[in-house]
Amino acid sequence: MNQTPRVLVVDDETAIHRFLTPALMANDYAVLKAVTGAEALKRIATDAPDIVVLDLGLPDIDGKEVIRRVREWSDVPIVVLSARDREAEKIEALDYGADDFVNKPFGVGELMARLRAALRHRMHRRGETPVARVHGVEIDVARRRVLREGEDVKLTPKEFDLLALLTRHAGKVITHKQILSVVWGPAHEHDTQYLRVYVGQLRQKIEADPSSPAIILTESGVGYRLADTED
Amino acid sequence: MGLTDKPRASPEALLALANREGRGRLKIFLGAAPGVGKTYAMLQAARVAAQEGTDVAVGLAETHGRRETELLLEGLRILPRTSVPYRGRMVQEFDLDAALKCRPELILVDEYAHTNAAGSRHPKRWQDIEELLDAGINVWTTLNIQHLESLNDVVQRITRVRVRETVPDANFDKADEIVLVDLPPDELLKRLAEGKVYVQDTAARAVDNFFRPNNLVALRELALRRAAARIDSDLLERMQGGGVEGPWAAGERILVCVGPDETSSMVVRHAKRLADMIGAPFIAVTVEWPSSRFSEKQRHRVTEALQLAESLGADEVKTLVGTDLVDELLRYAKFENVTQIVVGRSRSSWLAELLGRSFPHQLIRAAEDIAIHVVTPVSTERRSVWQGLEWRSLSKKTSLAFLWSAVAVVLAIFVGRVIAAAVPLPNVSMVFLLAVFFSAVQFGIWPAVFASVLSFLGYNFFFIAPFYTLTVARPHELLALFIFLGVAVLSSAVAGRAREQGAAAASRARATRRLFEFARRLSSxxxxxxxxxxxxxxxxxxxxxxxxxxxxxxxxxxxxxxxxxxxxxxxxxxxxxxxxxxxxxxxxxxxxxxxxxxxxxxxxxxxxxxxxxxxxxxxxxxxxxxxxxxxxxxxxxxxxxxxxxxxxxLAREIVVAKSATEAEKVRNTFLASISHDFRTPLASILGSATSLIEYRAKLPDAAKLDLLSQIKDEAEHLDGMVRNLLAMTRVEAGALELRRDWIDVRELLDRIVAFAKRRGAVQGFTVRTEDDLPFAPADQTLLDQAMTNVVGNAVRYGGPDAQIVVEARRVGDDLLISVADDGPGVAPDMLPHIFEKFMRGKDLGMADGGEGAGLGLAIAKGIVEAHGGTISADSHVIDGHGTRVTLRLPLGTGQTL
Missing domain, CATH: 3.30.450.40 (GAF domain)
Incomplete structure (x- = not known):
């Protein structure tokens, strides 16, 4: 990181800004503020922040709508702040193109980790990583090869597609719908049982302990994420 | 019989079978005459069944003291009979309730056609048996052929004995099994001679010739034929049920028209026999005029005949209402695709018969493509032409009619005189004709006849020479009288009919309108x-x-x-x-x-x-x-x-469901808002605390202090919310306890405003109070809470730029505290609801934040009311915007705490 990343915090609660600002500054972020959806859209357009922290419950425009409009012209990473009981809203936000989410109330450390992952992922997107390494597994997306402790792992084409998708978005939550739509096609968006079967098989093949997975992580009720890769 | 695996089973047949499911089976032991041994045969069969392990009970078996029959009863379970009082003595009857209670698998009940003593549940035993079958109990019973309804008059003709106890054919046809108990007439006569036959029917016993060989042969033939027909129809039904191709009914349909005369029952029975013969269904109808003048007796006959038709298994029994008997009947027949009509010959006079105007004649003339059966009565009850015209007592109305008729005739005399004086008229009687015609049309036949006679007399007296005498010089002068009478009868008949039709139409219209109005009233x-x-x-x-x-x-x-x-x-x-x-x-x-x-x-x-x-x-x-x-x-x-x-x-159920949904919605809103309201301060506390823990080294001191004070503020915020919730619960439960103290209102208001500012309120505040404001007797904590909520509400909905004015003054014996803001105000339709629970100003474009969970003002109201005060709200108080909430608290002057 050659310069101080700038983070835009969008929340209508002053209390949130009050504690997030010093915490972000302590982590070497430059902090921008917005309290409404309209203001957020304006600041993203004019100030071009490196990352956005967005509360879904905004007074004027719905947070999901903000994501939808931003995604029309910007791929700035967006981390959503959401309530635990609004699972559906969260998934929609991810489907609209949010990069990650943090449930309220949250520890600042967790938020910082998510922000780092999102920023890093954005870098990856710019300079494609040919090979990803995570917990002793090497995933070569271009050559369609997976090595575990140096040994070749045999994957079915679908298993590989699934793993490749997660790898390309390493560290980021991919919703069930997104995975199904990319790997199996849009007609299978709701067939989550495929996913459970294939994820189970993949874990058997690549995880050291499939019963407590360290590579393919479950985001309960939302989707899956590949653990942060070791660069 | 495999039903499901065979193809093309007729739906009707399958339906009939399905209807029998769960129903007991009925077996009838059919005999041609008393004494052929039906009871004996039934008991014998029952013994066999009992030996085979069937749970048999004898509900009732008439042994008439015959040894051999009584012997058969031994070893069978016999249910006690019940005693029913009948005409001063006790009669032994079959105990239906006992039978239903003990529920045997099979019950024997003798004498299917028996009439129960008055006061029993059903008038007829076959109805008792119907109930047993409905209850799923199998029944065996006995029946003599002469008791079968449709054969009733045939039997009467053969034996000259009228059998009063009858069983509807429909029930007989429904029986699952018919066992014919046959005994050749010779043997029966022998048994009779030996005294082995007990004839229960007193009427039959009274008539010696019932047991004549000829009769017995005829009855036996009837029984055999009937049983054979049963077998035929059984076969047909099985063929249909089994999907076997077979002879099908030829699409014939019979309609029997029931009239008010004596032959109607006979006509119905005839129709039934005809229907049985050609295997066609039959319909029974009667046609009524709304004003038809049937006597009680005639009505009764019609009802009886229709009931008979129903019991004989008529497909439909209907009363048609119309003005023209023939038209109505044929219209209905066409509608129902009837191919044959059965009517009785009567109800018409010899004159009508002669003119071809009798009902059967008219029917035959008008019918197209329909066969008409005319059943002739055994002995016709001839009614004279006069019988139909009823003498009515001279009520006031009728005497007026006669008076008016007389007036008309007098007028005719007068007019006749005037005309005769002016022009030579060949026949002045025309004028009298008018008078007669008037009476006939207006008042009916008798006043018209009266007018005819008067006219004749007047005509004779005034216009026929010798004048002013009542002599008939030439025979043709009498002719006038007959013409008058003729006109009277004909025109009154025509007018009467028109009147009748008009009245009928009017009464029908009235009935329809009333029904319509009633329906409309009900719907409201x-x-x-x-x-x-x-x-x-x-x-x-x-x-x-x-x-x-x-x-x-x-x-x-x-x-x-x-x-x-x-x-x-x-x-x-x-x-x-x-x-x-x-x-x-x-x-x-x-x-x-x-x-x-x-x-x-x-x-x-x-x-x-x-x-x-x-x-x-x-x-x-x-x-x-x-x-x-x-x-x-x-x-x-x-x-x-x-x-x-x-x-x-249904409407009521919807209301209940709706209010349940409403309650559910309120609960959900409440939970959602509570969880959200708790989450925001919790997020602040957690966020601040984790920042301090993880980054305390990197944070400047001022930031650390701010985070710590934020933790404190938000914790206080949470505490305030918990207090509000508790207060609400107490207000709801009516358990708000006041601990009154003298309160300095100015100090209270200042404190509340300071608290609001500390809580981040950016609005401008003004506090105004009168200098000599007395202390208020109130509960400090509760009033604090109420005011915090009211001010908090103004802060929340007034907007960041609002000016909030808090004012207190004394009006009479009351203290008025008002909190006004110049924010956007409250929509008029929302205003009455703002003190209700869970109401929040969502429409104001605020985030769904705020600590009150929509409880703030509701709590304030509860607290103020607990103090004996009132709370109210006005909107658009300052230049068309803003909101003002006013608390009115009684000062209770001169009162000690």
């Missing part, structure tokens, strides 16, 4: 109770008889509405009502169930079942009976009512 009623009330009133108004409606309540029926008011019905009446409700069929007077009860009950059928029973008092000692039209009206009213009741019940 929401409550089942009001529907019931207005129905009984309508029934009473339309039919002039007491009416009652019963609704089910718990396990029983309860009188819900009655007119005239009544809340108790007799035990027997209640039994009939329950029967109608449980069995979904009419009961009581005029029906086959409990006909002694002076009420007719009809079930109120809705689409999902019965909603109650409607009853009308009839058939009692007062002799009020419903004719077909009244019954139809009553049943139509019942149907309308049932529909209305169902609708109102």
């Amino acid at each position: 009623l929401a409550e089942p109770q009001t529907v019931a009330d207005s129905t009984v009133a309508e029934v009473h108004r339309d039919l002039g008889l007491p009416a009652v409606i019963l609704f089910p309540q718990g396990d029983d029926l309860v009188v819900t509405a009655a007119w005239p008011p009544e809340d108790q019905l007799g035990t027997a009446t209640m039994t009939a009502a329950r029967w109608a409700f449980e069995r979904d069929e009419p009961a009581g007077a005029g029906t086959g169930t409990l006909p002694n009860v002076p009420w007719y009950f009809f079930p109120l059928r809705a689409s999902h079942g019965r909603v109650g029973v409607i009853g009308i008092a009839c058939g009692g000692k007062d002799g009020a009976e419903l004719d077909a039209e009244e019954r139809a009206l009553f049943e139509t009213l019942a149907e309308l009512t049932a529909t209305a009741l169902e609708r109102s019940q």
Whole structure:
């Protein structure tokens, strides 16, 4: 990181800004503020922040709508702040193109980790990583090869597609719908049982302990994420 | 018989089989005459069944003291009979309830056609047996062929004995098995001679020639034929049920027209025999004029004949209403695709017969492509032409009619004189014709006849020479009298008919309109109770008889509405009502169930079942009976009512469901807002605390202090919310305890404003109080809370740029505290609701934040009211915007705490 990343915090609660600002500054972020959806859209357009922290419950425009409009012209990473009981809203936000989410109330450390992952992922997107390494597994997306402790792992084409998708978005939550739509096609968006079967098989093949997975992580009720890769 | 695996089973046949499922099976031991050994045969078969392990009980077996028959009874379970009081002595009858209670697999009940003693549940034993079958008990019974309804008059013709106890053919046809117990006539006669035959039917015994060989042969043939026909139809049914191709009915359909004369029952029986012969269904109808002048007796005959048709298994029994008998009948016949019509020959005079105007004649002339059977009576009851014209007492109205007729004739004399004076008229009698015609059209036949005679006399007296005398010089002068009389009769008949039709049409229109109005009235009623009330009133108004409606309540029926008011019905009446409700069929007077009860009950059928029973008092000692039209009206009213009741019940269910949904929604809103309201301060606390823990090294001191104070503020915020919730619970429970103290209002208001500012309120505040404001007797903590909520509300909804004015002053004995902001204000339709729980100003474009969970103002209201005060809100108080909430608290001057 050659310069101080700038983070835009969008929340209508002053209390949130009050504690997030010093915490972000302590982590070497430059902090921008917005309290409404309209203001957020304006600041993203004019100030071009490196990352956005967005509360879904905004007074004027719905947070999901903000994501939808931003995604029309910007791929700035967006981390959503959401309530635990609004699972559906969260998934929609991810489907609209949010990069990650943090449930309220949250520890600042967790938020910082998510922000780092999102920023890093954005870098990856710019300079494609040919090979990803995570917990002793090497995933070569271009050559369609997976090595575990140096040994070749045999994957079915679908298993590989699934793993490749997660790898390309390493560290980021991919919703069930997104995975199904990319790997199996849009007609299978709701067939989550495929996913459970294939994820189970993949874990058997690549995880050291499939019963407590360290590579393919479950985001309960939302989707899956590949653990942060070791660069 | 495999039903499911065979192809093309006729639906009717399968349906019939399905209907029998769960029903007991009926076996009839059929004999040609008493004494052929039916009971004996039945008991023998029962013994065999008992030995095979069937649970047999003898409900009733008439042994008539015959040894060999009594021996057969030994070893069989015999149910006790019940004693029924009948005409001063006790009669032994079959105990239906006992039989239903002990529920044997098979029960024997002798004498299918037996008539029960009056006061039993059913008038006929076959109805008892019907109930047993419904209860799933198999029944064996015995029957002599002469007791079969459709053969009743045939038997009468053969034996000259009228058999009064009959069984409907429909029941006989429904029997699952018929066993013919046959004994050649010679042997029967031998047994008779040996005294082995007990003839129960006193009428039959009285007539010696019942047991004549010829009769017995004929009866035996009837029995054999009937049994053979049964076998035929059984076969046919099985063929259809099994999907076997077979002979099908030729599409014939018979209609029998029932009239008010004596032959009607005979005509119905004839139709039934014809129907059986060609295997066609039959329909029975009667045609009524709304004003048809049937006597009580004639009405009764029609009803009887229709009931007979029903019991003989008529497909449909209907009363048609129309003005032209022939037209109406043929119209209906065409509608029902009838191929043959059966009518009786009577009801027409020799004159009509001669002119070809009798009913059968007219029918034959008008019918197209329909066969007409005319059944001739055995002995015709000839009515003279005069019989139909009823002498009525000279009521006031009729005497007026005669008076007017006389006036008309006098006028004719006068006019005749004037005309005769002016112009030479060949025949002045024309003028008198007018008078006669007038009387006939206006008043009917008798005043017209009266006018004819008067006219003749007047004409003779004034216009025929010798004048002013009443002499008939030449025979042709008498001619005038006959012409007058002729005109009188013909024109009064025509006018009478027109009047009758007009009246009929009017009464029909009236009836239709009333029904329509009634339906409309019912549709506007929401409550089942009001529907019931207005129905009984309508029934009473339309039919002039007491009416009652019963609704089910718990396990029983309860009188819900009655007119005239009544809340108790007799035990027997209640039994009939329950029967109608449980069995979904009419009961009581005029029906086959409990006909002694002076009420007719009809079930109120809705689409999902019965909603109650409607009853009308009839058939009692007062002799009020419903004719077909009244019954139809009553049943139509019942149907309308049932529909209305169902609708109102559904409406009620919707209301209940709606309020449940509403309550659910309130609860969900509450939970959602509570969880959100708790989450925001918790997020602040957690966020601040984790920042301090993880980055304390990197944070400047000022930031650390701010984070710590944020933790404190938010914790206080949470505390305030918890207090509000607790207060609300206490307000709700009415458990708000006041600890009054003297409160300095100025100090209170300043404190509240300072607190609001500390909580981040950026609005401008002004506090105004009168200098000599007295202390207020109030609960410090609670009033603090109320004011915090009211001010907090102004802060939340006034917007960041609002100016908030808090003011306190004394008005009379009250303290007025108002909090006004110049924010956007509250929508007028929301204003009355802002003190309700969970109301929040969502429309103001605020985030769904705020600590109150929509409880703030509700709590304030609760607290103020607990102090004996009031709280109110006005909107748009400053230049068309802003909101003001005013608390009015009694100062209680001169009062000590």
